[in-house]
Structures are given as structure tokens and as C-alpha cells.
Amino acid sequence: MPLTGIEIFKLLPKTNCGECGVPTCLAFAMALAAGKAELAACPYVSDEAKEKLEEASAPPIRPVTIGTGERALKVGGETVLFRHEKRFENPPGLAITISDSMEDAEINSRLDKSNNLQYERVGLTLKSELIAAKCESRDPASFKSLITKVKQKSNAGIILMSENPDILAAGLEVCAESKPLLYTATIENVDKVAALAKDKSCPVAVKAENIQEIIQLTTKLEQTGIKDIVIDSGNRKMKQALEDQISIRRAALNNKIRSLGYPTIILASEMTDNPMMETLIATTFIAKYGSIIVMSDFQGESLFPLLVLRLNIFTDPQRPLATTEGIYKVGNTNENSPVLLTSNFSLTYFIVSGEMENSRIPSYLLVKDTEGLSVMTAWAAGKFGADTIAPFIKKCGIADQINHRKLIIPGYIAIESGGLEEELPDWEILIGPREGAHIPAYLKTWKTQGG
Numbered sequence: 001m002p003l004t005g006i007e008i009f010k011l012l013p014k015t016n017c018g019e020c021g022v023p024t025c026l027a028f029a030m031a032l033a034a035g036k037a038e039l040a041a042c043p044y045v046s047d048e049a050k051e052k053l054e055e056a057s058a059p060p061i062r063p064v065t066i067g068t069g070e071r072a073l074k075v076g077g078e079t080v081l082f083r084h085e086k087r088f089e090n091p092p093g094l095a096i097t098i099s100d101s102m103e104d105a106e107i108n109s110r111l112d113k114s115n116n117l118q119y120e121r122v123g124l125t126l127k128s129e130l131i132a133a134k135c136e137s138r139d140p141a142s143f144k145s146l147i148t149k150v151k152q153k154s155n156a157g158i159i160l161m162s163e164n165p166d167i168l169a170a171g172l173e174v175c176a177e178s179k180p181l182l183y184t185a186t187i188e189n190v191d192k193v194a195a196l197a198k199d200k201s202c203p204v205a206v207k208a209e210n211i212q213e214i215i216q217l218t219t220k221l222e223q224t225g226i227k228d229i230v231i232d233s234g235n236r237k238m239k240q241a242l243e244d245q246i247s248i249r250r251a252a253l254n255n256k257i258r259s260l261g262y263p264t265i266i267l268a269s270e271m272t273d274n275p276m277m278e279t280l281i282a283t284t285f286i287a288k289y290g291s292i293i294v295m296s297d298f299q300g301e302s303l304f305p306l307l308v309l310r311l312n313i314f315t316d317p318q319r320p321l322a323t324t325e326g327i328y329k330v331g332n333t334n335e336n337s338p339v340l341l342t343s344n345f346s347l348t349y350f351i352v353s354g355e356m357e358n359s360r361i362p363s364y365l366l367v368k369d370t371e372g373l374s375v376m377t378a379w380a381a382g383k384f385g386a387d388t389i390a391p392f393i394k395k396c397g398i399a400d401q402i403n404h405r406k407l408i409i410p411g412y413i414a415i416e417s418g419g420l421e422e423e424l425p426d427w428e429i430l431i432g433p434r435e436g437a438h439i440p441a442y443l444k445t446w447k448t449q450g451g
């Protein structure tokens with residue numbers, strides 16, 4: 001059971017030194033109990049107290065890592081029901097299914113998709129993380145051979161899928177050091193699968209018919225010392241599966257039921273035969289509250305929207321994605337190149353710089369720090385007006401790199417042109433387009449504007 005604020009307070013040093021960021025140990029204890037502070041913020045907790053406090057300070061959904069190295073996937077660690085309360089912490093992993101009953105060509109094609117389907121967006125590389133390797137042959141040797149192929153061709157995290165502990169053991173012979181997820185422990189096989197998970201220190205998924213059975217299974221695993229657990233509620237009907245996700249998240253967060261405080265796995269691959277519907281199902285569980293989503297296959301047109309949706313939902317709503325303030329060169333600029341200005345909202349930066357690139361006219365892009373806000377929002381918030389832009393233009397050093405004094409501002413802040421001409425008397429302020437898509441056509445007129 002989690003400790004109360006007063007119980008936590010009794011274990012703290014009670015010196016009220018304030019180094020944890022709040023003025024008193026009591027305030028820190030209350031914040032810890034509410035899941036709003038990290039124990040590591042207090043440097044003076046004794047080891048003995050630390051052990052007792054770890055449970056109280058742990059997030060209500062335990063973080064679990066699958067795989068190792070650069071494609072290791074951390075899921076769980078969630079602390080809120082709704083993104084706007086704080087943020088969602090760890091984006092769900094997306095898995096493609098392969099099976100030992102598939103032809104080699106099909107297996108290779110899916111491994112290629114897992115490796116190569118990736119997309120650049122707002123400066124990030126978006127791609128899937130997991131391979132769900134399924135044993136359909138019931139033959140341990142065949143499964144071992146499949147996992148060997150996966151290991152040879154991919155560094156993705158692996159989900160070993162079988163309810164037969166001997167088959168899971170065969171897969172583990174070739175990938176135990178990669179810390180795969182063992183899927184799955186059930187009421188029938190839990191002792192043997194738990195022994196495998198414990199022996200190889202691998203995370204393990206539990207699957208049952210209902211939440212009560214899930215609690216039985218997770219409790220049993222906890223008693224054997226296994227903490228890295230993933231829950232499959234077993235439902236393959238969309239409505240019930242969604243209800244399960246919400247019940248599990250609420251039970252862990254609101255009712256502090258630790259035995260349900262684990263990430264969850266959704267087998268979208270088993271919920272429909274229709275690829276379009278499968279994608280829609282996956283979108284639902286990216287939003288609420290799947291931690292791993294297993295797809296039957298990946299297609300670019302379905303994977304890309306899922307990756308973008310995931311990025312959007314798991315971006316911290318209080319910290320917009322931002323680009324560093326400064327001068328960016330697009331193409332081989334020289335002292336006659338046009339100079340454009342924009343805000344440092346990452347999406348804005350990538351749209352504007354992409355369109356500048358499309359124009360094939362080498363240009364400078366001045367990115368002003370607007371705390372990650374888009375042009376209009378920053379302007380409305382008083383962070384992108386003449387009074388803040390002018391000092392930036394003066395100090396950024398662009399004047400040393402060009403022999404003209406023409407500044408192209410976004411069309412949405414045309415109203416600032418007069419103020420800018422007053423603040424920057426040496427400069428001519430030109431009104432650029434409102435939409436990024438019109439930048440190439442606009443830049444083609446650069447010469448006619450005397451540039």
C-alpha cells in the first residue's frame with residue numbers, strides 16, 4: 001500500500017532545508033504522496049528510508065523497459081488520467097507481427113518494413129519499436145529459427161508470443177540478452193513462465209479473461225519477485241477492451257491498486273481482419289491507454305498517421321516543441337540572400353524552412369525564441385511584436401552576413417511592420433506570405449523587389 005503524506009514525513013530528515021524545491025519536509029511529503037514530486041529531489045534521505053519511500057514515490061503505473069540499446073522501449077510510468085493534467089510520459093510502442101508459419105519472403109519483407117519505415121517530422125525520426133514474433137507452428141525449433149532471423153536482421157525490441165513455456169524458452173535461447181517481452185503468462189502456465197522471466201530477467205505479459213484474474217496473475221508474479229509486468233485484459237472487442245483500459249488506469253491511479261499499476265498491451269491484430277479498421281482501433285488505444293500496440297502488418301499509409309498521432313498526444317502540452325533561436329542557412333547563402341523571420345515553434349520552423357528549400361533560392365531564416373509558440377499565438381501573447389523582434393535582429397548578427405537591409409516578416413504579423421521600421425530605421429520591412437506554401441512563389445519575386 002502506498003504511504004500517506006504523514007507516514008512519508010516521518011521518514012524524511014525534517015530539517016526544512018528547502019533543497020527539494022519546496023520550503024518544508026512536510027510539503028515535500030505531501031507532494032510525494034500525491035505523485036507530484038520525485039524522491040530523488042531530496043538529497044538527504046537515508047538509505048533505509050529510501051527503500052520504504054520508493055513505493056510511495058513510484059509512479060502508479062510502473063515503468064517497464066523492453067529490449068536494449070538504441071531501440072529499447074520504455075512504457076508505463078504514467079501518472080495522470082488526462083493529458084492536460086500534466087502530460088503522458090512514455091509513448092506506446094508499435095509492433096509488427098511476424099510468425100514462424102510465414103514464408104521467408106514475407107518474414108523478410110516485414111523485417112524490412114520494421115527497419116525502414118521511418119519518417120522525419122519536426123526534427124524527430126518517427127518509427128516503430130517492436131517485433132511481435134508469434135509461434136503458430138507449435139514447434140520450438142521453428143520458433144527458435146524465426147527469432148534467430150529476427151536477431152540477425154533487426155535491433156527492434158522483441159515480443160515472444162506463445163502460451164507454451166517450452167516455446168518461449170526456445171526463443172529465449174537466442175534473444176534473452178535482448179530482454180524480450182514474454183507474452184504470455186496465463187492462469188494455466190504462470191508458474192513456468194514466471195520461472196523463465198525470473199531466470200532471464202525479462203518483462204512478462206499476463207493475459208486473463210477478466211480483471212479479477214489479472215489481479216491474481218500480477219499478484220502471483222509480484223510474490224515471486226517479478227516487477228516488470230505488462231497487462232493484456234484479454235478482450236478483443238473494441239468497446240470492452242477500451243473499458244478495460246480505462247478501468248485499469250483508474251484503478252491504478254485513483255484507487256491505488258498496485259496489482260493493476262502496469263502498462264498494457266493491445267492486440268489490434270486480433271481485433272479485426274480489416275486493415276483500415278485495425279488502424280482506427282490502434283488510434284483509439286494510442287489515445288487511451290495502450291502501452292504496446294501490436295499490428296498485424298505495417299503499411300506506410302497507416303503507420304505514418306499512427307506515429308504522428310502518437311507524437312502529438314505524447315508531447316508535453318506545457319512545453320511546445322521548440323527550435324533553438326538563431327540564424328539558419330537554407331541552401332548556399334551569400335550576402336545578397338533574402339532574410340526571413342519566423343517563430344521557434346518547431347512545426348512552424350520545419351514548414352517554413354521546408355518551403356524555403358523548395359523555392360531553391362538560398363535564404364537565411366531568423367528564428368526568434370517565442371517559447372515554442374506559433375507566429376499568431378506568440379504575437380497575441382506579446383512575444384512576437386516589434387519591441388521583441390527588433391532587439392533580436394540587432395543582436396543575432398545577421399547584419400554582418402548580408403549587404404542589404406531587407407527583412408521579410410510573416411504575413412500574419414504585417415501589423416508590426418510600422419513598429420519594426422521605427423525600431424530598425426536602417427531596415428526595410430517586407431511583408432511575406434501568411435502561409436508557408438506561398439513562400440516559394442514569394443521568394444521568386446526577390447529579385448524584382450531589388451534583392
Ligand code: SF4
Pocket residue numbers: 012013014015016017018019020021022023024025028041042043044045
Ligand atoms: S530537501 Fe529533504 S530535508 Fe530538505 S526540505 Fe526537502 S525533504 Fe526536507
